[in-house]
Amino acid sequence: MPDECEAVKGGSEKFATIARGDAPACLTVGGARQLSPMRKLIHLCYRRPEITHEQYAERVLGGHVPLALRHHPTMRRYVVNIVGQELVPGSREVDAIAELSFSTLADYRDRLYDSPEGQAIIARDVARFLDAASTYDCTEHVRKDSTPETRVERPAPAASPGVKLYLCLKRKLELSHDAFVTYWLERHAPLVLEHGARLSKYVQNVVDGRLSSGGEDYDGFAELHFASEADFVAQMAGHGQGSNPVQEDTAHFIAGMAVYRVVEHLARVA
Numbered sequence: 001m002p003d004e005c006e007a008v009k010g011g012s013e014k015f016a017t018i019a020r021g022d023a024p025a026c027l028t029v030g031g032a033r034q035l036s037p038m039r040k041l042i043h044l045c046y047r048r049p050e051i052t053h054e055q056y057a058e059r060v061l062g063g064h065v066p067l068a069l070r071h072h073p074t075m076r077r078y079v080v081n082i083v084g085q086e087l088v089p090g091s092r093e094v095d096a097i098a099e100l101s102f103s104t105l106a107d108y109r110d111r112l113y114d115s116p117e118g119q120a121i122i123a124r125d126v127a128r129f130l131d132a133a134s135t136y137d138c139t140e141h142v143r144k145d146s147t148p149e150t151r152v153e154r155p156a157p158a159a160s161p162g163v164k165l166y167l168c169l170k171r172k173l174e175l176s177h178d179a180f181v182t183y184w185l186e187r188h189a190p191l192v193l194e195h196g197a198r199l200s201k202y203v204q205n206v207v208d209g210r211l212s213s214g215g216e217d218y219d220g221f222a223e224l225h226f227a228s229e230a231d232f233v234a235q236m237a238g239h240g241q242g243s244n245p246v247q248e249d250t251a252h253f254i255a256g257m258a259v260y261r262v263v264e265h266l267a268r269v270a
Helices: 053-071 105-109 116-126 177-195 229-238 245-250
Strands: 039-047 075-088 096-102 130-145 163-171 199-210 220-226 254-269
Touching (some): 039 053, 096 254, 163 177, 177 220, 220 229
Antiparallel strands (some): 039 096, 075 096, 075 254, 163 220
């Protein structure tokens, strides 16, 4: 949902970016393959209190997605992840996690809508389901991907196959954000790849700034994809057999996390 930010901004003057420094340039670290220097915006979305989670999902997938595709011409990639289960809850119930990618942050801030009329249409639609959203400006590092994406445009996106987990990460207080990022990319990711034989895709999203005034102060978002339920169960079962180097390593740099099992709906890859 590109427009969750309508709940936290009324115009460009309200984009109070809480930044941790300039966004890094496109780079490769420890085998990480970054798709491009595009900006990836991750929105943690919260429904209006008078509707159910199921109604929220229906209004987003059945009504909002086609409008977003029609009226957001600069949006390069669009994914709606409907939360199915909170494995480790955060401070507030999350209904969806939206991923929006743009060539530049200015394409989002200044050129999000095709017209004033399109902006008004989107605003009316968002008011039907969204109460608020926490928005994060991220740099994406794709560490593993067994099924590279091709161009798609899906006004009615079906659920992607397999299992997807979203991990929202907070660093240990004694670490700077930069130290967290270096450890996560260079030390932790290789462990995940070494011991995550069942993973079909692994993505690290480094938070470069928060675009909303509210929301948890997350440092990064990890995406873990499994091609099937059987692969997911097998990977999780392995965690209980002897030592778990990946889990043990998290104690070195992570103070807390929220973990969500989501249902992914890929609407656009341009």
